[in-house]
Amino acid sequence: MTLEPQAVSNPALPLLVDPNWIPKEPRHNPDDRDRTDQEKKLRIIVVDDESLIAETVAEILNGAGFEATAVFDGAAAIELAKTWQPQVVLSDVIMPGLNGVETGIKIREMIPRCEIVLFSGQAATVDLLEQARKQNHRFQILAKPISPERLISIIRASTEKPQ
Amino acid sequence: MIEMRDSLSKKLTAMNMLVSGVALLLAAIAVFSYDVITFRRNIAINTSLQAQIIGSNAVSPLIFNDVASAENTLSAMRVSKHIIYAGIYDTQGQFFAGYWRTGTGIPLALPAGSVGQPEFSWFEDGQFALVQMIYFDQKPAAIVYIRSDLGNLNERLKGYAVILLIILGASLAAALAVSRLSQRAISQPILKLADMAGQVSREKDYSLRALAPRDNDEVAVLVKAFNQMLREIQERDSALQESERQFRNLADSIPQLAWMAEPNGDLFWYNRRWYEFTGTTPEQMAGWGWKAVHDPELLPDVLAKWHFSLSTGQPFEMIFPLRAEDGEYRQFLTLATPVRDANGKIVRWFGTNTDITEQRRSEEALRQTEKLAATGRLAASIAHEINNPLEAVTNLVYLAQKQPANVHKYLKLADQELSRIAQITKNTLGFYRDSAALSDANISEILEEVLGLYARKLNFKNIDVTAEYGDGITITGYPGEIRQIVANLIANAIEALPANGRLAIRVSKVVPVSPLERRGVRITFLDYGSGIPPEQRKKIFEPFYTTKKTVGTGLGLWLTLGLVQKHQGSLRLRSSVQPGNTWTAFSVFLPDRPE
Numbered sequence: 001m002t003l004e005p006q007a008v009s010n011p012a013l014p015l016l017v018d019p020n021w022i023p024k025e026p027r028h029n030p031d032d033r034d035r036t037d038q039e040k041k042l043r044i045i046v047v048d049d050e051s052l053i054a055e056t057v058a059e060i061l062n063g064a065g066f067e068a069t070a071v072f073d074g075a076a077a078i079e080l081a082k083t084w085q086p087q088v089v090l091s092d093v094i095m096p097g098l099n100g101v102e103t104g105i106k107i108r109e110m111i112p113r114c115e116i117v118l119f120s121g122q123a124a125t126v127d128l129l130e131q132a133r134k135q136n137h138r139f140q141i142l143a144k145p146i147s148p149e150r151l152i153s154i155i156r157a158s159t160e161k162p163q
Numbered sequence: 164m165i166e167m168r169d170s171l172s173k174k175l176t177a178m179n180m181l182v183s184g185v186a187l188l189l190a191a192i193a194v195f196s197y198d199v200i201t202f203r204r205n206i207a208i209n210t211s212l213q214a215q216i217i218g219s220n221a222v223s224p225l226i227f228n229d230v231a232s233a234e235n236t237l238s239a240m241r242v243s244k245h246i247i248y249a250g251i252y253d254t255q256g257q258f259f260a261g262y263w264r265t266g267t268g269i270p271l272a273l274p275a276g277s278v279g280q281p282e283f284s285w286f287e288d289g290q291f292a293l294v295q296m297i298y299f300d301q302k303p304a305a306i307v308y309i310r311s312d313l314g315n316l317n318e319r320l321k322g323y324a325v326i327l328l329i330i331l332g333a334s335l336a337a338a339l340a341v342s343r344l345s346q347r348a349i350s351q352p353i354l355k356l357a358d359m360a361g362q363v364s365r366e367k368d369y370s371l372r373a374l375a376p377r378d379n380d381e382v383a384v385l386v387k388a389f390n391q392m393l394r395e396i397q398e399r400d401s402a403l404q405e406s407e408r409q410f411r412n413l414a415d416s417i418p419q420l421a422w423m424a425e426p427n428g429d430l431f432w433y434n435r436r437w438y439e440f441t442g443t444t445p446e447q448m449a450g451w452g453w454k455a456v457h458d459p460e461l462l463p464d465v466l467a468k469w470h471f472s473l474s475t476g477q478p479f480e481m482i483f484p485l486r487a488e489d490g491e492y493r494q495f496l497t498l499a500t501p502v503r504d505a506n507g508k509i510v511r512w513f514g515t516n517t518d519i520t521e522q523r524r525s526e527e528a529l530r531q532t533e534k535l536a537a538t539g540r541l542a543a544s545i546a547h548e549i550n551n552p553l554e555a556v557t558n559l560v561y562l563a564q565k566q567p568a569n570v571h572k573y574l575k576l577a578d579q580e581l582s583r584i585a586q587i588t589k590n591t592l593g594f595y596r597d598s599a600a601l602s603d604a605n606i607s608e609i610l611e612e613v614l615g616l617y618a619r620k621l622n623f624k625n626i627d628v629t630a631e632y633g634d635g636i637t638i639t640g641y642p643g644e645i646r647q648i649v650a651n652l653i654a655n656a657i658e659a660l661p662a663n664g665r666l667a668i669r670v671s672k673v674v675p676v677s678p679l680e681r682r683g684v685r686i687t688f689l690d691y692g693s694g695i696p697p698e699q700r701k702k703i704f705e706p707f708y709t710t711k712k713t714v715g716t717g718l719g720l721w722l723t724l725g726l727v728q729k730h731q732g733s734l735r736l737r738s739s740v741q742p743g744n745t746w747t748a749f750s751v752f753l754p755d756r757p758e
Binding site: 050052053056057059060063094095096119121143144145146147148149 | 546547550551553554555556557558559561562565576580619622623625
């Protein structure tokens, strides 16, 4: 009997992004309005081998006024980045194939101004970041689970930096 | 000593006398032989001369047939005492006239073959006989026959024997005197040497030396050789004492208690630490006095093992408590090995007692620490497993709030993720079940659950897992610990494997084929990683041994082995580092039920 490594998420997940959905809440922060135009232009690639996470995060970011696309592995992210030229890549770290750090380094080589944000659920990430640091690559890292509000504000803050 | 002296001088004396006696006898025999030969020749010459004289004077009486005149001539023989008989015969051998020392007698017939011979002589019955032809005017005229005894010779021989006896006596006396002197010259230095050897062996003083005699003979060589031997013994003795001193210094400086015993088990030496630790004296400890510092309850076991080692020569190894001076018992690992001579005979036992009280405490502490560390690692791993579904749930709840229309869909997905979390915590809880009591442990289930826990790690490295774990193979044991064993070995295999590696796991029932084996279950973990080189295979079960410094503490396998042993099972390692065929297999045997 062959043991299939347990599937960690359901690959036959229904598409969560509702194309008709537009965020309706009024923005309470007066500064928000100033940024809305700019934010709408922000292109974000969300990478996670757990498709449910990638898709929900992309949906949340789209709802927050960004233009986010979900992909499920590092290679797909790099491929998409070539043509789509994202301003932000939000990636899981531990993934089969290319891990988040490798993916981040490759994309940064292609698009130096692209902001790379990693998010991870495990301690083993520390070793990978250490390896990256030795090659002079520093990444912002977020711990899973992260509340969607915080994620949105962090992405906003990181793109506010003068580029 | 006296006996030896007598024997030596007797031998010397006897030898001297024998030499003198034999020399003298040979000389005497030579002189006698020469004398006998000379004497016989003289007799022959004298007798022949007398025969000539008689013959010359007998020719005319024979011609004129005048017997009286012939007898008158013959009577002159009276002067020669040794002449027994003299006779005158005509040329035909007819008797004519005779002389007998006794006065009268019968005429002797001429021996056959003597008539016609110019001279015919022989020795017979201690007598000399001569038949002589007498010539007159170149023609045979008469025959004279004379017999003479050898009385003269025998007298001379008697004289010689007397002289020989006197000389023999004198020379033996001289030999005796000479042997006295030679005893002083030869046996005296030897006796001195013997006395010296006696003194050396009595006093064990190898610095003494024998006095060499002045001459350069064999005795002097012997004395020199003896002194050389003493010098070598003295050197060896001092080297031995030095090595003995070094040994005692060493024995006193080691942290162990040390001792030596006779082959019969009598202890005759302890190092200083023994006395310091036990607070005893050498007098109290001599022989079997050590029994006093043992726990009386455990002493019979110790004695039984010690007697077994003494009778079989097998090294002694045992852990037992010894009482310190303050009355507190401490645990000692005691090892004793037999010291054998060149023939393999045991000449003594050397033993050490190593205090392992602290070691045992720290090992226990280490075990606890590693358990905590393992728990920590497990917690981190579990946190990760939970964090992912938690992330999904967080997102889904957020989206549900934002999109009331899709609440049902999001909550359904969130529910699925929560079930995942519940499954993970349920699997994890298995590690923390009470391990004090034996209960049923379903090996197949445990394997499935642990593999589930590691699924993400396996998936991340894209490891191909082949697992045959039967259906509900159950033994009696400590399920939490069996889970720990399985988890440790799978985690090791994952660490050992490169990306896209292969891991095979197999569970099989063990049916005993001999009374020594036990019924149970065997779980084999085979990874096709780089293998473990032979030199590492033994060390791998030692605490703090690790080849992956950044990942592990080096305690995993040591702890795993401890858990396997708690189940009275065994853990076997096989590995291959042959290029192109590298693999490592850990095989755990667990009995159906620990006794």
